[in-house]
Amino acid sequence: xxxxxxxxxxxxxxxxxxxxxxxxxxxxxRQRCSSEEPSLNTTKRPRSSTMDSTDTxxxxxxxxxxxxDPTYYFEDGSCIFLVEDTLxxxxxxxxxxDSSTSFGTMFSLPQGNRDAEGQSDENPIxxxxxxxxxxxxxxxxxxxxxxxxxxxxDDLAKLIDIARVANKYVFKNLETWALNTIHEYVNRKPSxxxxxxxxxxxxxxxxxxxxxxxxxxxxxxxxxxxLTKLIRLAELCNHQPLLATMINHLKHLMSSSLxxxxxxxxxxxxxxxxxxxxxxxxxxxxxxxxxKRTKTDIALQSMTHTGTGDAPGGTGSKLIGxxxxxxxxxGRLVINRAQxxxxxxxxxxLTGTWxxxxxxxxxFDHASSCGATWHQHGCTQSWQEFWKEKTKTDAVLxxxxxxxxxRLKQVQKEYDRWGSAPYMHHDCRNAARKAIQEVxxxxxxxxxxxFSEGDET
Numbered sequence: 001x002x003x004x005x006x007x008x009x010x011x012x013x014x015x016x017x018x019x020x021x022x023x024x025x026x027x028x029x030r031q032r033c034s035s036e037e038p039s040l041n042t043t044k045r046p047r048s049s050t051m052d053s054t055d056t057x058x059x060x061x062x063x064x065x066x067x068x069d070p071t072y073y074f075e076d077g078s079c080i081f082l083v084e085d086t087l088x089x090x091x092x093x094x095x096x097x098d099s100s101t102s103f104g105t106m107f108s109l110p111q112g113n114r115d116a117e118g119q120s121d122e123n124p125i126x127x128x129x130x131x132x133x134x135x136x137x138x139x140x141x142x143x144x145x146x147x148x149x150x151x152x153x154d155d156l157a158k159l160i161d162i163a164r165v166a167n168k169y170v171f172k173n174l175e176t177w178a179l180n181t182i183h184e185y186v187n188r189k190p191s192x193x194x195x196x197x198x199x200x201x202x203x204x205x206x207x208x209x210x211x212x213x214x215x216x217x218x219x220x221x222x223x224x225x226x227l228t229k230l231i232r233l234a235e236l237c238n239h240q241p242l243l244a245t246m247i248n249h250l251k252h253l254m255s256s257s258l259x260x261x262x263x264x265x266x267x268x269x270x271x272x273x274x275x276x277x278x279x280x281x282x283x284x285x286x287x288x289x290x291x292k293r294t295k296t297d298i299a300l301q302s303m304t305h306t307g308t309g310d311a312p313g314g315t316g317s318k319l320i321g322x323x324x325x326x327x328x329x330x331g332r333l334v335i336n337r338a339q340x341x342x343x344x345x346x347x348x349x350l351t352g353t354w355x356x357x358x359x360x361x362x363x364f365d366h367a368s369s370c371g372a373t374w375h376q377h378g379c380t381q382s383w384q385e386f387w388k389e390k391t392k393t394d395a396v397l398x399x400x401x402x403x404x405x406x407r408l409k410q411v412q413k414e415y416d417r418w419g420s421a422p423y424m425h426h427d428c429r430n431a432a433r434k435a436i437q438e439v440x441x442x443x444x445x446x447x448x449x450x451f452s453e454g455d456e457t
Contacts, residue, residue, distance in 0.1 A: 077091055082124040098173050130168070138161060159181055160229055264283070285346060289330075342453060383424060
């Protein structure tokens, strides 16, 4: 039966039709192997027959679940795809329009004497790694009318699916359109992404299922998942404008939230995003006391879940039931071993850097007029006395010992309020200010290197 848009919504529920699809695919290999099998050992025949029967039943059960897509199974289609348990019958010419597509190359390959794949429900082109929903959204882009395309510019989930599948099958023009449309959407003022993100105190991150969890606000989960998906998509497709925008959004969120700082740290490790790693690790280090899960914690959790034993002392480990990204009862962030080592390395290196800077102010070249009209020794001494005094102010000491950038920026504020310094030439004052700025910039750019393990430097 045809729907109003010309698609066939018939489900392959007939047993004869279903049994001729997937079992036919599965049985070809089995029949070929059976014809070559020697008939010397008759004692194994019953077992082989049982296995064949089981395989046939499994294949038949799978075939009974196969259905035709209600929207994109066209009677006049020329290419049939099987994605999960759904058949799509679409037009080859539409999928071949993009010259860079892998489908166009596949369609042009000679088939030889074999039956061409994609010509029947019994022999479809099987696509793995995609969901039927993702592929349906992808096909939408080939059949949508202009008014539908205009409305879809706000459908972020659909655009993400289109961009990901287009990237996988090398539809470069379609991928570029989807990514640019996504970037325009997330770059609006105010950003729709930030508007629907859950409050920081309700959000935690799960590294096990990669899906964030919220307390008492289930509707907020998809929005945070989209934030993660967009960063992964931008990195996958190497779309730098979108990646930069999403990193800036995440930096904004993590400045007031430990959980988002953890999310940024985890994504930076997963995707090797250098521009995000340093600031994310620094935020986590400044905001949290961290603890890593040990093998003992994992073993105790397993024993508790299976009921095979009790934790020592009857109370169990405080980390039992805690996942990476959770905050335990003592307010400690649960992280993995690699993250803990990077945080420890970062703290050690940053505190050592501050000690060196505190004792030795940044160097600068004296102005030529300083040597002609001033005593350079007095100019240098004035600068050193300022540095020694201002690196010990209450405002500086109130910041964390490893917050080198924050402390340097506070010293810079003090320098701007310094006024006229005795025995320091005006041109040298400008050079000293520039020296502070250069040190700050150098540390900010090298921040990811502070949070690297020994074999990563």
